[in-house]
Amino acid sequence: MSRDETSKFLSYVLRHEPQAIGLQLDSEGWADIDALIEGAARSGRALDIETIEDVVASSDKKRFSLSADGCRIRAAQGHSTAQVQLQHVRKQPPERLYHGTASRFLESIEGQGLIAGARHHVHLSRDMETALQVGQRYGSPVILEVDALRMHAQGFMFFQADNGVWLTEAVPAEFLRRA
Template sequence: MTTDAKRTVRVSKTLSRVLRHDPASIGVTLDEAGWVAVDTLLAALGRHGTRVDRAELDHVVETNNKRRFAYSEDGSRIRASQGHSVAVDLGLSATEPPPVLYHGTTGRNLEAIHRDGLRPMSRQDVHLSADTETAVRVGSRHGRPVVLVVDAAAMAAAGHEFRVSANGVWLTDAVPAEYLHPLA
């Protein structure tokens, strides 16, 4: 990995921490929908040791393989697309899910998942993917991946709500264990 690529990853991780979990760490406040002015963010990052200009920020947003960040329509504000542990309302409408969705995890979590289902833990929502490849990638971050199939059609029929973020991650409040099955 080149130095530039390492820098891009480091800036992306900093943005994730600030825009999803701890905006106060650099003295910024997210609005109720998770937005912060780009100029405010860049100035605060600089004051806290991470000098980033707009061109580099644009590069990080454009090249992030998970499309974690989004600009407002006029480009003056930025936010994380999902994954917040701080309270925000992304304003996402309920959306009919595909018949099945997937969740990547590791074997050490299976006992609790079979008992309690999927819960958001420290985040606001449970994150699901529309394809197994993404679920494998997510599960791989913490060990050997296990992919669970979510019967999204049955959940929706039972009244559970789904939303889809700007980067294609499916969100729901929780997934009860009866809607989960191992990937065949």
């Protein structure tokens, strides 16, 4: 598998479908690397520790974390599986955060705001460039500015994942505007 294919495979099994390869994640999303390698082999994918370490180290978005002892791996955020409930540290957000999306979703967002959908949180970026990159994955991109500090002052909770992505449960439409 190429580095990109390996990253996509790791995202799939560590964020959404660990059972697809018989992998168990703990409540913080950690998986035993040896079990991951064995599960990948059972599903016909060659994976080894060097490849995993390379993908973790080279991921520009820091999608994965290795445990201090190097024996476990997890996705930084974006889980949709019920067995994972990462305990991110609550933080005060900056004044503004950004969300990249496709223009075809604007009407729905203007009506109901940003919702997590199948994921546990809405993902927000500190800068417009990152939000633009995210939005481009889904079609004609639109960047939404989130009045994060005002949300926080009104009791909304914000967290920051290991890779710097800001997380919140939802963003009501009143806190959004096109950037």
